[in-house]
Amino acid sequence: MARFVRSISEVLVSATAILCLLLTTMAAAAPRTDLAIGMTIEPAGLDPTIAAPVAIGQVTWQNIFEGLVTIDRDGKIKPQLASSWEISPDGLTYRFSLRSGVTFHDGEAFTASVAKASIDRARAADSVNPQKRFFASVDTVEAEDPQTLVIRLKQPAGSLLYWLAWPSSVIVGEKSAANNKTTPVGTGPFVFVRWAKGDRVELKRNPGYWNREISVKLETVTFRFIGDPQAQSAALVSGDVDAFPEFGAPELMSSFDGDERLMTVVGDTELKVVAGMNNSRKPFDDKRVRQALMMALDRTTIIEGAWSGFGTPIGSHYTPNDRAYVDLTGVYPYDPEKARALLAEAGYPNGFSFTIKAPQMSYAARTAEVMQALLAEVGVTMIIEPTEFPAKWVQDVFTGRDYDMTIVAHAEPMDIDIYSRDPYYFNYRNPAFDTAIRQVEQTPDAAGQDKFYQEAQKILADDVPALFLFVMPKLGVWDKRLKGLWEDEPIPSNVLAEVYWTE
Incomplete structure (x- = not known):
């Protein structure tokens, strides 16, 4: 009997061991559903419809908030909350068919009335939308019925659909709009959980997400804010973060070569690094001075010293990724001797001194x-004033326009039109440029638009309202098992709906 009991006990122990092994094997085989993603800059708020810094959209765009249309990883405009649209032959009426059955995270229904209220809010007289100019051509917005939205324009706006895909144009709920800065509520695949300021933003999967064509694999997402490049590297190596899609230490990229767990990716972006000048302030109000400064700069040396050789020189406010790109780096190539001569011609034979307000970002x-x-090699003394970004920079430069020169990476795609905005921090005025940009919007076909985009590029390359330096690539470092992250960046973002772990 004792032997029989002992045999049963042994069988039970063996069965338990096998069960534990099976459970362990199953757990090991199940892909992860959490993600910790690193970002260099923490956003000051979480509502992209009321503030410009790209970090807001990098957390919320396509994760929490969605628009009538969107931009995919190839830079193409795709339907989103609008399933389709029709444009009248004269280009003045856009009729959108909206999706039914879509709700915001708080339960509010998405309808044409809500979409109308969102667009009217963005274009209102008291609107603080960072791209309010997008809506200047809008005459009326009408909710024809719950699933039909009609936008009527005062004049053609060839880029309207493209603009409607941007973070600043996302659709917000009428009930939640006022609080989106701290507790964002959208229609997207992830729901806001909490924001531990100075450290992280946490999201969770939206179980009621409307788009059944996308199978969202991630259950939880944590955005970690780590400004120091060395700390970014350490967080990746330790596994505290799984991915840094915009890694801030180009000099450390090679340190990951041969790593068994981590991979590096170099992709395209719209990040145009330019040194903007206050064109209304001496000596930058003199075109010859601006041209001389451009010739004093060796863009290849700048790329090597600033970003470890990662980057592409540019000669205008345009990237090689964009349609109708013209290589204008040869308009004012590096030539210190000619730069000194032109400075002398402009009345500065002994150079001059000025201050550059440089945001406290590594690049x-x-x-x-x-x-x-x-x-310094051409006799010009530049004093560097480190400036906290974004708050201080926005206050002094972007809004106050109290500066000589600054430097920043302009991240908005196809944003050459910023030089025609009034006011804008360059304080640049050129009627010929303004006309070219205006003709882009008034031209319905892409080929016709491209002609004016090229004309605009050439005007800037000759006039040099800013020193055009280089396009920063997207330097990514992430776990090899992680799939679906965007390698290129047609618009600043961290789109996570299609991201998953392979094991």
């Missing part, structure tokens, strides 16, 4: 240091 600080050395 800006490093670029400023290389520029300082190059300008």
Whole structure:
């Protein structure tokens, strides 16, 4: 009997061991559903419809908030909350068919009335939308019925659909709009959980997400904010973060070569690094001075010193990724001798001194240091004033326009039109440029638009309202098992709906 009991006990122990092994094996085989993603800059708020910094959209766009249309990983405009649209032959009426059965995270229904209220809010007289100008051509917005939205324009706006895909144009709920800065509520695949300021933003999967064509694999997402490049690297190596889609230490990229767990990716972006000048302030109000400074800068040396050789020189406010790109780096190539001669012609034979307000971001600080050395060779003294970004920079430069020169990476795609905005921090005025940009919007076909985009590029390359330096690539480092992250960046973002773990 004792032997029989002992045999049963042994069988039970063996069965338990096998069950534990099976459970362990199953757990090991199940792909992860959590993600910790790193970002260099923490956004000051979480509502992209009331503030411009790209970090807001990098957390919320396509994760929490969605628009009538969207931009995919290839830079193409795709339907989103609007399933389709029709444009009248004269280009003045856009009729959108909206999806039914869509709700916001708080239960509010998405309808044409809600979409109308969202667009009217963005274009209102008291609107603080960072791209309010997008809606200047809108005459009326009508909710024809619950699933039909009609936008009527005062004049053609060839880029309207593209603009409607941007973070600043996302559709917000009428009930939640006022609180989106701190507790964002959208229609997207992830729901806001909490924001531990100075550290992280946490999201969770939206179980009621309307788009059944997308199978969202991630259950939880944590955005970690780590500004120091060395700390970014350490967080990746330790596994505290799984991915840094915009890694801030180009000099450390090679340190991941051969890593068994981590991979590096170099992709395209719209990040145009330019040193903007206050064109209304002496000596930058003199075109010859601006041209001379452009010739004093060796863009290849700047890219090597500022971003470890990662980058593409540009000669205008345009990237090689964009349609109708013209390589204008040869308009004012590096030529210190000609730069000194042109400065003398402009009345500065002994150079001059000025201050550059450089945002406290690694690329800006490093670029400023290389520029300082190059300008010294032509007798120009550049004093570097580190400036906290975004708050102080926005206050002094972007809004106050109280500066000589600054440096920043302009991240908005196809944003060459910023030089025709009034006011804008460059304080640049050129009627010929304004006309070219206006003709882009008034031209319905892409080929016709491209002609004016090229004309606009050439005007800027000759006039040099800013020193056009280089396009920053997207330097990504992430776990090899992680799939679905965007390698290129046609618009600043961290789109996570299609991201998943392979094991």
